[in-house]
Amino acid sequence: MKKMKRLFVVMAAVVALLASAQPSRPKLIVGLVVDQMRWDYLFNYQWGEGGFKTLLRDGYRCNNTIIDYVPTVTAAGHATIYSGTTPAFHGIVGNNFMLHGKNVTSVQDDSERGVGGNDKTRGKSPRNLVTTNIADQLLLASDFKSRIVGIALKDRAAILPAGHRPTGAYWYDKDSKSFVTSTYYRDKLPKWVSDFNKKHRTELAYDQNNTPMGTTMTFAMAEQALINEKLGQDDATDLLAISVSNTDMCAHYYGTHSPKVDSIYYQLDREIAHFIDVLDQRIGRGNYLLFLSADHGGTHSYPRMTAHGLPSACWYNPDALKAANELLEQQFGVKQLIKAEMEYPFYINHEAIDNARLDYNEVMRAACRALEVPEEIQWAIDMSRIDTYPIPTILKERIKLGYFPGRSGEIYVVPRTGVYAGKTEWDGSNHGTWSQSDSHIPLIFMGWHITPGETSRLTHMTDITATICAMLHIQAPNGCIGTPIFE
Secondary structure (H helix, E strand, O other): OHHHHHHHHHHHHHHHHHHHHOOOOOOEEEEEEEOOOOOOHHHHOOOOOOOHHHHHHHOEEEOOEEOOOOOOOHHHHHHHHHHOOOHHHHOOOOOEEEEOOEEEEOOEEEEEEEEOOOOOOEEEOOOOOOOOOHHHHHHHHOOOOOOEEEEEOOHHHHHHHHOOOOOEEEEEEOOOOEEEEEOOOOOOOOHHHHHHHHHOHHHHHOOOOOOOHHHHHHHHHHHHHHHHOOOOOOOOOEEEEEEEOHHHHHHHHHOOOOHHHHHHHHHHHHHHHHHHHHHHHHOOHHHEEEEEEOOOOOEOOHHHHHOOOOOOEEEOHHHHHHHHHHHHHHHHOOOOOEEEEOOOEEEEOHHHHHHOOOOHHHHHHHHHHHHOOOOOEEEEEEHHHHHHOOOOHHHHHHHHHOOOOOOOOOEEEEEOOOEEEOOOOOOOOEOOOOOHHHHEEOEEEEEOOOOOEEEOOOEEOOHHHHHHHHHHOOOOOOOOOOOOOOO
16 A cells, blocks of 8 residues: 555646646747838837837837848748748748749749639649748647647638647638638538628628738638637647738738828737737736737839939839840740749740750850849849859848749849849839838737847848747747747
């Protein structure tokens, strides 16, 4: 009997020791990415109570967070935030890129079908993302008990943050005017998503891109995901990835600080305030970890800058492609030696070069010279020879961190500072360059184990996931190159 008692005591001690060895973790991580949100927007608007004011007051703010690769675009940004690495490793080099000779979107997957839309709804998946991300690492750390959901208007903004095996990823389909998914995830919409589409049929029929309605519907979907998927309700840490897409889409049409864009940000402020209240009530302020950031910033439009006497210029990439090909045809007698452009990356037509038995290196030199003809362009870089170019080291490293062989263009065009891809008569803003306008993004952490404060030291987009993984004592994603922000 005494031996049994001693055994029970030993077992109890072992259980207590194991329990004490388990790291503390939040019930829920909420990632909030605002598409094309410049860092200075945190301070340029007169926020109401409870939204951005709460984040600024109760959160820890990193004032100097930089994207250290190019191009600074949506798909690459979302993939980087959640994987802790850059396109050179995760493979999402742009919103569109060439894959096996075909122009594809970042989440295009022709082996899958759309679910919940109509005949035009296409299949999507995260298969082009070649590394793990924080969602995948949460699943590994919890023995696949964590629940992961991605919500956005844009497909890439819902899919890439949610990782490879989430509970679900849902995005807005403009053809069917509803939130949809793909057969990669499931063959039928969950009842709560179908019910949401029916209940909000009228609202979803409105313009989601250029009005505050898109923001409202995004957060309404996120709230239903929180409730119906029971996120944050058990011992495993769950993840809810929310991306606000219409801030970007509207800015592309109307430009930064246009009345339409401003109205979306004020609605975003109100939606954040409501959602924080929901999280506080359902999860508890000390039980969830929320971060807010952006996938990229945005360059002020040419009309806005020049109206106030500030330097600005536009470079229209389709015209640049046409002009460069005409020069190359005059020199080599072959049409379309440059196959395609994706704004700043340009793709060489290897088939045309081979068929005409041209010298590849000679064509590349000529193509770079042709693309450098416009005064708005500072360099056109042959990526196979980038280390030989006399360009600043910091820019060289950003270009290399955005380059993935077989997907990226063979030539990368760098415009002069302040120049962006577009036309002078367009009112919309754009992004994609290395400049502060496009690469300086907001970053705030709030909630679980966060002490209010701020830092102005240099931090990076890749540090976001590295920080969260360090706080949770889980392994960082397999391609992560970020450094935890220990402040």
